[in-house]
Amino acid sequence: MKKKTKLIHGGIFGDEHTGAVSVPIYQVSTYKQDGPGRPKGYEYSRTGNPTRHALEELIKDVEEGDRGFAFSSGMAAMSAIMMLFSQGDHILLTDDVYGGSFRLMTKVLNRFGLEATFIDTSNLGNIEKEIKGNTKALFLETPTNPLLKVTDIAGAASVAKQFGLLTIVDNTFSTPYWQNPLTLGADIVLHSATKFLGGHSDVVAGLAAVNDKIIGDKLHFIQNSTGGVLGPQDSWLLLRGMKTLGIRMEEHEQNTKEIVKFLERHKHVLKVYYPGLKHHPNHEIAKRQARGFGSMVSFDVGSEEKAEEVLRRLNYFTLAESLGAVESLISIPALMTHASIPAARRKELGITDGLIRLSVGIEDIEDLIGDLEQALKL
Numbered sequence: 340m341k342k343k344t345k346l347i348h349g350g351i352f353g354d355e356h357t358g359a360v361s362v363p364i365y366q367v368s369t370y371k372q373d374g375p376g377r378p379k380g381y382e383y384s385r386t387g388n389p390t391r392h393a394l395e396e397l398i399k400d401v402e403e404g405d406r407g408f409a410f411s412s413g414m415a416a417m418s419a420i421m422m423l424f425s426q427g428d429h430i431l432l433t434d435d436v437y438g439g440s441f442r443l444m445t446k447v448l449n450r451f452g453l454e455a456t457f458i459d460t461s462n463l464g465n466i467e468k469e470i471k472g473n474t475k476a477l478f479l480e481t482p483t484n485p486l487l488k489v490t491d492i493a494g495a496a497s498v499a500k501q502f503g504l505l506t507i508v509d510n511t512f513s514t515p516y517w518q519n520p521l522t523l524g525a526d527i528v529l530h531s532a533t534k535f536l537g538g539h540s541d542v543v544a545g546l547a548a549v550n551d552k553i554i555g556d557k558l559h560f561i562q563n564s565t566g567g568v569l570g571p572q573d574s575w576l577l578l579r580g581m582k583t584l585g586i587r588m589e590e591h592e593q594n595t596k597e598i599v600k601f602l603e604r605h606k607h608v609l610k611v612y613y614p615g616l617k618h619h620p621n622h623e624i625a626k627r628q629a630r631g632f633g634s635m636v637s638f639d640v641g642s643e644e645k646a647e648e649v650l651r652r653l654n655y656f657t658l659a660e661s662l663g664a665v666e667s668l669i670s671i672p673a674l675m676t677h678a679s680i681p682a683a684r685r686k687e688l689g690i691t692d693g694l695i696r697l698s699v700g701i702e703d704i705e706d707l708i709g710d711l712e713q714a715l716k717l
């Protein structure tokens with residue numbers, strides 16, 4: 340099955356009891372048993388729910404794994420994955436991970452004795468140097484937020500394997516439509532499904548998939564024990580959203596290519612960050628490991644004042660955190676998504692005050708370019 344077909348026919352198609360073509364919302368917490376300890380398949384919805392199960396089967400299939408999981412948010416998915424580790428363990432992470440991932444590791448899980456080191460994984464040579472006796476996992480985000488840095492997943496996973504580490508990939512930006520980390524050697528893939536998978540700015544959710552039975556059993560044990568599961572209504576919204584992921588991603592990317600061309604030529608734009616650009620440092624790796632370059636693009640207009648002026652003038656780019664929706668969204672990372680990262684650290688990473696991040700939507704491209712054109716008349 341190819342990707343768009345799999346998004347529609349993967350997982351569980353419809354409802355075997357009624358013939359309904361879409362999976363119903365099983366709004367239920369508990370299930371009648373045939374006898375004590377003899378459930379028909381479900382016993383309690385924290386442990387398993389048919390609507391959530393259909394979604395878990397779908398993410399498993401589209402990520403080419405053998406088990407899927409749905410959580411109440413991307414951060415709940417990451418928290419559960421981190422609970423696979425124990426006090427005293429050490430995790431290596433990509434240095435410009437999502438701000439909330441950085442916060443989880445440095446303000447919450449550190450208190451439980453989980454150590455974290457943040458390194459530039461886009462340069463594979465940096466990984467081995469930082470592996471210590473207690474290092475248990477390599478956590479990659481690629482492409483990253485907001486500088487669109489790209490890590491060679493297969494290369495990094497092979498270093499991790501040599502040292503017995505698990506490789507975990509946050510695949511939110513690429514989505515399974517463009518990139519499948521499990522097929523590149525990763526052990527766990529996770530998503531903020533709030534973004535492209537949902538796609539309509541109406542649901543907060545997290546998904547994960549694994550391709551190993553032991554890891555799958557452990558993660559299910561944690562999901563059930565800690566309880567950050569996705570409810571049936573939100574599971575259904577994601578099932579609905581994911582059916583159109585393919586056509587949305589194609590359209591998002593088509594628009595992004597045009598916008599990148601426009602920004603590259605613009606005199607007030609100092610720099611454009613996009614993995615599809617030939618001068619992107621890891622363009623060749625992006626081309627090799629992903630089927631598309633995605634629809635996140637960042638550009639620098641030189642100062643916070645200019646960035647704010649551009650924002651004020653735009654009509655079709657909604658000022659909002661989040662990304663991956665049908666509507667175009669815009670943000671200033673230094674003031675918004677990355678505000679929880681200390682200013683000195685932001686500077687080190689290259690997240691300048693004049694940096695603007697676009698999540699390009701699927702509106703008509705003429706309207707989007709026209710809007711940017713008038714907003715950039717600084």
Ligand SMILES: *Cc1c(COP(=O)(O)O)cnc(C)c1O
Nearest residue numbers: 412413414437509511531533544
């Ligand atoms: C939004 C986001 C998250 C967090 O997901 P939530 O659904 O907001 O909890 C994690 N990683 C990346 C790359 C994100 O963009």
